[in-house]
Amino acid sequence: MHRSVQLRGLAASPRQGANSTLLLDTVLAEAERGGCRVEKIEIFRLNIRPCQGCGGCDSTGVCVLEDDMHRIYPLLQEPADIILAAPIYFYTLSAVAKAFIDRSQALWVRKYRLRSQPLLPRGDGYLIATGATRGKRLFECPRLTMRYFYDALNRNYAGDLLVPGVENEGAVLAKEAVMEEACALGRAIAAKTNSM
Numbered sequence: 349m350h351r352s353v354q355l356r357g358l359a360a361s362p363r364q365g366a367n368s369t370l371l372l373d374t375v376l377a378e379a380e381r382g383g384c385r386v387e388k389i390e391i392f393r394l395n396i397r398p399c400q401g402c403g404g405c406d407s408t409g410v411c412v413l414e415d416d417m418h419r420i421y422p423l424l425q426e427p428a429d430i431i432l433a434a435p436i437y438f439y440t441l442s443a444v445a446k447a448f449i450d451r452s453q454a455l456w457v458r459k460y461r462l463r464s465q466p467l468l469p470r471g472d473g474y475l476i477a478t479g480a481t482r483g484k485r486l487f488e489c490p491r492l493t494m495r496y497f498y499d500a501l502n503r504n505y506a507g508d509l510l511v512p513g514v515e516n517e518g519a520v521l522a523k524e525a526v527m528e529e530a531c532a533l534g535r536a537i538a539a540k541t542n543s544m
């Protein structure tokens with residue numbers, strides 16, 4: 349029997365010991381311990397070019413750029429939950445994460461323009477984001493972006509782990525309460541998938 353992935357984690361930070369990736373790994377490990385089939389993709393290693401806004405996907409729902417994003421599109425169409433982990437750069441998601449998000453325009457086109465095409469399976473989407481400062485509005489922009497990104501993927505933006513005050517690689521490991529929150533998120537996702 350084909351045992352499909354139930355939770356797919358996407359790591360956007362290229363740093364060794366990246367805070368966002370450490371949290372993602374913790375969530376995935378805990379979800380797996382709870383019986384959830386997980387997969388991690390390091391999107392920062394992929395060649396994902398920025399959307400050109402060319403309209404090439406307008407009538408087909410297929411992006412005309414030829415790069416690694418075409419390995420990801422089929423995965424986004426599987427009924428797995430998604431968890432994106434990214435650093436905050438200049439009060440928004442880093443360029444690696446944003447290029448990936450913008451390329452989901454082809455899927456937005458399928459959902460809202462080409463209504464004849466089948467919808468992507470429903471599911472949940474989560475965000476992990478880490479920033480160095482403690483600004484009150486640090487995560488405002490990513491939250492809004494993720495809501496609309498996940499809507500394009502037919503996912504419900506179901507939760508996030510937004511961590512301010514972590515600058516250097518690995519800094520998050522010293523924050524016990526945050527690491528525990530990551531474990532709790534993994535457990536909650538596993539419990540949800542087990543109950544379906």
Ligand SMILES: Cc1cc2nc3c(=O)[nH]c(=O)nc-3n(C[C@H](O)[C@H](O)[C@H](O)COP(=O)(O)O)c2cc1C
Nearest residue numbers: 361366367368435436437438439479480481514515
């Ligand atoms: C180009 C760049 C821009 C950044 N901009 C912000 C920012 O606007 N606000 C903030 O709090 N931290 C900012 N940071 C700090 C990172 O968000 C912080 O170090 C975070 O922990 C990185 O996550 P990572 O370890 O997962 O890569 C910036 C870092 C870089 C390299």
